[in-house]
Amino acid sequence: MAKLKTWKEIPIGGLTEAGSSARFLTGSWRVERPIFDKEKCINCMLCWVVCPDMSIVVKDGKVTGMDLDYCKGCGACASICPVKAITMEPETKFQK
Amino acid sequence: MIAEKTLVAITGAMASAHAMRQINPDVVAAYPITPQTPIMMNFAQFVADGLADTEVVTVESEHSAMSACVGAAAAGARVMTATAANGLALMHEIVYIAASTRLPMVMSIVNRALSGPINIHCDHSDTMAERDSGWIQIFCENAQEVYESTILAMKWAENEKVLLPVMVNQDGFIISHSVENVEILPDDVVKEFVGEHVPHEPLLDVEHPITYGPLDLYDYYFEHKRQQMEAMKEAEKEFPKIAAKLSAITGNEYDFIESYKLDDAEYVIVTLGSSAGTVKYVVDEMRETGKKVGLLKIRVFRPFPGKRIAEALNGKKAVAVLDRSASFGAEAPIYAEVKSALYTIKERPILQSYVYGLGGRDFTPDHAKTAFDRLMKGEFFEGEGYLGLRD
Ligand code: SF4
Numbered sequence: 001m002a003k004l005k006t007w008k009e010i011p012i013g014g015l016t017e018a019g020s021s022a023r024f025l026t027g028s029w030r031v032e033r034p035i036f037d038k039e040k041c042i043n044c045m046l047c048w049v050v051c052p053d054m055s056i057v058v059k060d061g062k063v064t065g066m067d068l069d070y071c072k073g074c075g076a077c078a079s080i081c082p083v084k085a086i087t088m089e090p091e092t093k094f095q096k
Numbered sequence: 097m098i099a100e101k102t103l104v105a106i107t108g109a110m111a112s113a114h115a116m117r118q119i120n121p122d123v124v125a126a127y128p129i130t131p132q133t134p135i136m137m138n139f140a141q142f143v144a145d146g147l148a149d150t151e152v153v154t155v156e157s158e159h160s161a162m163s164a165c166v167g168a169a170a171a172g173a174r175v176m177t178a179t180a181a182n183g184l185a186l187m188h189e190i191v192y193i194a195a196s197t198r199l200p201m202v203m204s205i206v207n208r209a210l211s212g213p214i215n216i217h218c219d220h221s222d223t224m225a226e227r228d229s230g231w232i233q234i235f236c237e238n239a240q241e242v243y244e245s246t247i248l249a250m251k252w253a254e255n256e257k258v259l260l261p262v263m264v265n266q267d268g269f270i271i272s273h274s275v276e277n278v279e280i281l282p283d284d285v286v287k288e289f290v291g292e293h294v295p296h297e298p299l300l301d302v303e304h305p306i307t308y309g310p311l312d313l314y315d316y317y318f319e320h321k322r323q324q325m326e327a328m329k330e331a332e333k334e335f336p337k338i339a340a341k342l343s344a345i346t347g348n349e350y351d352f353i354e355s356y357k358l359d360d361a362e363y364v365i366v367t368l369g370s371s372a373g374t375v376k377y378v379v380d381e382m383r384e385t386g387k388k389v390g391l392l393k394i395r396v397f398r399p400f401p402g403k404r405i406a407e408a409l410n411g412k413k414a415v416a417v418l419d420r421s422a423s424f425g426a427e428a429p430i431y432a433e434v435k436s437a438l439y440t441i442k443e444r445p446i447l448q449s450y451v452y453g454l455g456g457r458d459f460t461p462d463h464a465k466t467a468f469d470r471l472m473k474g475e476f477f478e479g480e481g482y483l484g485l486r487d
């Protein structure tokens with residue numbers, strides 16, 4: 001871990017560089033993981049709208065999965081999906 | 097050079113509004129609340145008449161008002177607002193955020209008792225609840241001080257070494273709604289004094305994007321708090337310089353404290369706000385009969401001028417500290433601070449705490465006289481005394 005700076009060395013007011021949250025991998029907070037079923041998905045994009053962590057990955061207008069580096073496992077996508085293409089599974093299932 | 101001033105008969109609220117008009121902030125976001133309403137009413141009229149080109153944001157609550165002020169200040173605007181009592185209490189959360197995000201702004205507080213029971217009249221419970229919020233707090237004795245303190249506050253807040261928000265307090269109704277003679281500076285003189293606002297890391301500077309308000313956990317929050325403590329120390333250092341500049345224009349003195357017939361006084365009242373005027377009147381009266389009494393008025397409460405107060409009270413026989421708010425289960429705020437400041441001096445005077453004027457209860461010359469008389473007779477008691485309370 002990098003050496004932490006003293007109060008004299010950091011910007012005032014808690015200001016920090018733009019886009020710093022990209023370095024903050026919140027995926028480790030997850031206790032449930034969204035499992036995506038591409039066959040069921042109708043690409044309505046409702047999950048993309050509700051995801052608070054911009055973790056629904058879309059390519060050429062189609063959902064391809066979830067970005068597990070940032071997905072906190074809130075389950076909002078699973079709950080909004082009109083065709084139940086997303087289900088939440090306990091994270092422990094994926095731990096080796 | 098002392099500027100040519102115009103003498104007008106206005107209320108304290110109007111004095112605030114004139115200062116705001118002359119400062120001409122970029123953004124004012126506010127919500128009406130008695131007894132602050134006349135400030136915003138008059139200021140909005142100035143804007144409507146084209147006398148200020150401020151963006152007035154009329155929001156749905158004080159929480160939103162302070163939030164809009166924070167957003168505007170972060171964007172890089174010069175920001176002002178005004179509130180009172182429960183309005184300030186509703187802002188509370190964002191009041192802390194403004195200070196800790198180091199956003200300069202000036203807020204007029206028209207002091208009013210916090211509910212409940214509900215009351216619209218003057219006391220200092222509203223502003224005292226914010227004394228640890230990280231804001232600079234100025235208290236005014238009269239409308240003239242309101243006017244000049246508001247102008248001074250803008251310059252103080254935006255000082256690059258300070259960058260802190262400032263509250264300018266005036267007693268609800270007693271100052272805000274009473275008409276007094278006020279000397280107003282020419283518009284261009286105020287404009288020159290406050291100068292152009294040079295924002296620190298404005299969000300609107302898209303060439304230099306920056307994040308405001310990120311998560312700040314156990315690894316850095318403490319360091320940021322330490323910076324805030326330093327900012328208050330800087331504020332204390334910078335104030336005399338800013339005050340001297342304003343003095344050169346107005347011919348009036350601005351210090352953290354004001355001493356009134358204090359040098360040779362043996363018995364002293366310490367107070368702030370409009371009650372200082374009443375005490376001055378009583379000091380004059382008692383001096384005529386040879387009583388060695390004096391007043392120490394606190395003008396700046398945050399940063400607290402403890403050393404100055406200790407020096408001024410060193411060697412006095414007895415001192416009464418007057419609070420227009422109470423701290424339930426503890427000593428009243430000004431008393432506690434003054435008492436703590438005196439710890440380091442050699443000849444500590446005997447101290448007596450008095451609470452007065454809660455919920456707009458009148459503070460009369462008789463009350464000040466009673467406090468002085470008891471000091472001189474050596475009538476002291478444990479805990480706080482009350483002036484104007486039916487016992
Ligand atoms: S579980 Fe929550 S965070 Fe993760 S992808 Fe779904 S909506 Fe986004």
Ligand code: SF4
Nearest residue numbers: 041042044045047081
């Ligand atoms: S809400 Fe369901 S159906 Fe709609 S895009 Fe997301 S996964 Fe596909």
